[in-house]
Amino acid sequence: MKKAIQDLYPDSLAHCYGCGRNNPAGHQLKTYLDGEQTIANFLPGEQYTALPGSVYGGLVASLLDCHGTGSAAAFVCQAESIPMTEAPIPVRCVTASLTVDFKAPVPMGKELTLTGKLISIEGRKIRVAMELSAGDALCATGEILAIRLREA
């Protein structure tokens, strides 16, 4: 069974509120590599309201941030033929910059799908383009510049 990239991070670097398996209070987002892209799914709880009926932008940004760093790590593993089978992998990325463009209100009560595509890897800098959709509706796009940590 394919593993989520966040389940392969070293234990000491797996406490992120958004995606760390070692943070029981957090969202525990899971990003999977699927061919040339990454994918994650998430169903927001009702408390994450913006205007009534829609999901607040902060959660959208949070999901894109964690999916972005996870995607960056996955694409590095793919590029360097690092097996994504068992923790710990020697790759962990953090965010240098994140841009989110909100295209449509994110409906509450629907499972969201995030995808990621590699733009570039230049040394320790990885750029990933992302989309966040609810069913067929594209709700937000994002781009991340992630930095690979020197020691992971």
Add this chain to the structure above:
Amino acid sequence: MKKAIQDLYPDSLAHCYGCGRNNPAGHQLKTYLDGEQTIANFLPGEQYTALPGSVYGGLVASLLDCHGTGSAAAFVCQAESIPMTEAPIPVRCVTASLTVDFKAPVPMGKELTLTGKLISIEGRKIRVAMELSAGDALCATGEILAIRLREA
């Protein structure tokens, strides 16, 4: 006593997880106009970890998002001489795009200060530049393009 802009939003538009006074589960961020800038303070709970000892980027993005829309509303009120004394004000903004640049790890356990400065108001489009600091340390900068809702 000066009121936070989020405490002036119409009741029906005050449920945001990040800053809505009508969302008891949320962060309830409060943005104040102070002369030519806006300011908000926030102390993250320990669960919002990134790598151990630092605050996760998703929360940073969330705070900048809500401080950004709040700042945009406050600057519109200032520009149009709308009194910021009692709810409801006829101004509510949502995010069209948000950019966050992470400059340094955000230390856990310190109160964070967010500031905002108006870049421009063009019709319903408001641009605001922001900074997020922990004490003297600048940790992140952000820019938001906020859109004023037609009916608020």
